[in-house]
Amino acid sequence: MRRPRRSDPRGLGRTTTLTSLSPRAAEQREPACAEHRLAEESSRSASLMSSLDLMKKECFASGTLSSASFKRRFIKKRRVAPKAAQDADSECQLCRYSILSLTGNSRTVRRILTACLLSFLALLGSVSFDLSSNFDVLHATEAAYNELTSCRTAAFLQLVSKLQKMRHLFNKDVENETLEASFSEIVLPVFDRLCDEMAGHSDGHGINCSVELSGFCNQVFLNASLDTSENDTSAFSLAIGRLLDIWGTIEDSLVKVKQNSYWRDVLSARLLVTFIELNHQLQDFRHMAALTGFQYKWTYILSYLSFARLMTERLNDCWLENIDLKLNSSLDVQHSSILDTSQWQISGAGAELLSGSHRGIEALTNTQQCLFDRAVLALRLASRSISSVLSMRICLLALACLIYPVVMFSFKQMTEWIQNYTQSLKEKTEDLRRQRQLAEDLLHQMLPKSVAKQLRQRKHVEAESYEKVTIFFSDIVGFTSISASCTPLQVVEMLNNLYMCFDTRIDSYDVYKVETIGDAYMVVSGLPERNGDRHADEIAKMALDLVAAVRQVSIPHMPDERLELRAGIHTGPCVAGIVGYKMPRYCLFGDTVNTASRMESTSLPQRIHASSETYLALIKDNAYELQLRGEIEVKGKGKMNTYWLVGHKNYSVQNDSLVCHWNPNKNRKKKVVADSQVSVDNVS
CATH class of the missing domain: 3.30.70.1230 (Nucleotide cyclase, GGDEF domain)
Known part of the structure; x- marks a missing residue:
């Protein structure tokens, strides 16, 4: 219902309608x-x-x-509004720029970058530890390879072989007569001649032996333990034993085997060389079979050889090819990894004994040569494989060291961009909120x-x-x-x-x-x-x-x-x-x-x-x-x-x-x- 018009008593003649009120x-x-x-x-x-x-x-x-x-x-x-608006926009942009420039150094970004840096350091630590262990394995493998292929080892083996031959000849010709000259006067010229002959050879790495043998020969010449007061053929056995101790004892090899499995070939080689020396002694001096010390050493080396066959595949293969299959064709191949000690007894009835025999010594020498050849090849391949793995890991680590900072920088840039976008979105949202509030206030003034x-x-x-x-x-x-x-x-x-x-x-x-x-x-x-x-x-x-x-x-x-x-x-x-x-x-x-x-x-x-x-x-x-x-x-x-x-x-x-x-x-x-x-x- 509309309010009826009323005349204005104050004389302007205006009318109002206060119901619809437009x-x-x-x-x-x-x-x-x-x-x-x-x-x-x-x-x-x-x-x-x-x-x-x-x-x-x-x-x-x-x-x-x-x-x-x-x-x-x-x-x-x-009049002032347009300029003021421009100033406000410029100030807003400057403020926004300053805010956004400081956003990259915000606490959140620093925490994320710190976490990334810590993870990178953890990665470096774990990789460094792994590389360290691989380097240790490589060094041990190289040491085993160098031990078998060095000029020093070759000189030792040749000197031991010459001394064994000289002992056999002296024992055959002189019988129980004493030597006319001292042992040093007989052995040292031979050793001197051997050092001169080996100077023209090279080791497994292709390095000339003259440098390595110069120190080795001086060590042997100055070693008083090689000089003995014995003037019979037993002096050769003492000298060979002392040379083998200088080359390396069985106990030292056992300790290194526990640290690195590749040293098993070196242990097997030393056991074979020592066992061959015992067979040479038994061949030259049959009366030694009755000596308690000799029997103990024989049993000691023989038991370790049996253990080495189980532990070293290459020794077992060479033993099987050069001894078991050649000397005894009736041997059960299924039990080839077990050493038949009955043929290697010091004394016993029957013609099957190989201990102290020419056939046995020849078979052991062939086994030694086979073991050296295969062990050197296997150690070379293992060393190359480990070196390749190490090279690949080092390259990957270097690549990670190059990529990781780039990734961290990219992540920082992306985080800053996200934060800048978030800040801009927040400002726009706040502007929209203010505009909406303004519109609502205007609407509430009407409704x-x-x-x-x-x-x-x-x-x-x-x-x-x-x-x-x-x-x-x-x-x-x-x-x-x-x-x-x-x-x-x-x-x-x-x-x-x-x-x-x-x-x-x-x-x-x-x-x-x-x-x-x-x-x-x-x-x-x-x-x-x-x-x-x-x-x-x-x-x-x-x-x-x-x-x-x-x-x-x-x-x-x-x-x-x-x-x-x-x-x-x-x-x-x-x-x-x-x-x-x-x-x-x-x-x-x-x-x-x-x-x-x-x-x-x-x-x-x-x-x-x-x-x-x-x-x-x-x-x-x-x-x-x-x-x-x-x-x-x-x-x-x-x-x-x-x-x-x-x-x-x-x-x-x-x-x-x-x-x-x-x-x-x-x-x-x-x-x-x-x-x-x-x-x-x-x-x-």
């Missing part, structure tokens, strides 16, 4: 429309909105705000929050009926004459001062500002959020506050004059809903709106005109002072009993200051309506 229609008809145009301009500029908020605060700090200053600020803002929320969710907002609400209307007394005596900008400034004060003060109450048209001000309580029976109380307190506050708002161009407010309130049912599509507005419909407007139009300056329905709602708590006005003629309603809202009983000061002082300790005396001191003042 601000654009009012803008086209009244000078006050400049306020709305400025508001539209301000909604396009976030900086101007902040200026308006600041002016609201300054309004109530200083009390007034001139339209000229408002206009100057607005024009200056429009209630609950309705705006439904519209943002693209929901259809249905019109809603409310059983009880209280509506407040007010206008400025003498607004027509005041407007006629000033310019439009002065009117805008005056209304701006007034409504800024009103808008700030109504925030303290549970009310909703519907809208303003010119000097008309419309507020409702009880919608869109229902508040039970408190709507009349909220409107009454607000009305008293606004009537008191309007006296503090000065007229800039009429400093000696003070504004006066005419107000009216009414309680009743109402329908509220959204009207319009292009520019939707939240409007109120119903007879309650018309009645409230009539209460305002029939009110008096600085008085609050209340209907009987509002009176009944307010006297429930007996908190307000109400005076009966009497019956008045209301256009379209007929005769109505109305009341003046004088004040609130719990306010110590009423209607005389901008700030109403609340006095909750003041005694509230409930009085019966029939006995209340309500003055009856009939105003026609």
Whole structure:
């Protein structure tokens, strides 16, 4: 239901429709429309909105705000805005650049890089440990290979072989006669000649033997253990034994076998050489078979040879080919890895014994040569294989050392890019959030929050009926004459001062500002959020506050004059809903709106005109002072009993200051309506 037009008694001939309340229609008809145009301009500029908020605060700090200053600020803002925006953008870019440049050194990136560096160090440690063990294996393999192929070993073996032959010849020719010369005089020339002959040879690595044998020959020449006082053939056995000890003992070889399995070939070779020497001694001196020391040594070496066959595949193969298969074709091949010690007994019946025989010594010598050939080849291949593996691992480690920093740098760059992107996204999100908040604030100035929320969710907002609400209307007394005596900008400034004060003060109450048209001000309580029976109380307190506050708002161009407010309130049912599509507005419909407007139009300056329905709602708590006005003629309603809202009983000061002082300790005396001191003042 639309409110019927009413003539303006102040002479401008304007009409208002306060039910649908379209601000654009009012803008086209009244000078006050400049306020709305400025508001539209301000909604396009976030900086101007902040200026308006600041002016609201300054309004109530200083009390007034001139339209000229408002206009100057607005024009200056429009002129400076483009340059300021550019400066702000440049500053934002600089700030963003500084922020993003520092992002790479953030704590998170440092932690990740530290973790990567620690993992790289752990990788280096594990690879270094593995390389160290492989190098140890390589060195042991090379040592075993050098032991079998060195010029020193070849000289030892040739010298031992020559001494064995010399002992056999001396034992065969001289029998038990003593040597005419000392042992050193016989052996040293042979050894000297051997060193000269070996100087032209080379070892397994192709290195000439002269350098290695020079030190070895000096060591042998200066070794006093080779000189013996014996002058018979036993001196040869002692010298051979001492040479074998210089070459290396069985015990030392066993210790090295535990450290490196490739040393098993060296142990097998030394065992074979020692066993061949024992067979030579047994061949030359049969009486030694009865000696306990010789028997112990024979058994000791023979048992280790049996163990070496089980441990060394090459010794077992050579033994099988050169001894077992050649000398005894009836041997069971399935047990070829087990040494048949029955043929190698020191003494015994039968012709099967190989110990001390020429056949046995020849077979053992062939086995020794076979073992050296195969062991040298196997050790060379093993050394090359280990060297290849080490080379590959070193290359991979070097490649990892080159790639890992690149990967870490790339990861750092990628992390910085992600963080920069995240920071940029965060800033854009914050900008969008601010813009959305600004749009929501602007929307909430036009529509209630609950309705705006439904519209943002693209929901259809249905019109809603409310059983009880209280509506407040007010206008400025003498607004027509005041407007006629000033310019439009002065009117805008005056209304701006007034409504800024009103808008700030109504925030303290549970009310909703519907809208303003010119000097008309419309507020409702009880919608869109229902508040039970408190709507009349909220409107009454607000009305008293606004009537008191309007006296503090000065007229800039009429400093000696003070504004006066005419107000009216009414309680009743109402329908509220959204009207319009292009520019939707939240409007109120119903007879309650018309009645409230009539209460305002029939009110008096600085008085609050209340209907009987509002009176009944307010006297429930007996908190307000109400005076009966009497019956008045209301256009379209007929005769109505109305009341003046004088004040609130719990306010110590009423209607005389901008700030109403609340006095909750003041005694509230409930009085019966029939006995209340309500003055009856009939105003026609």
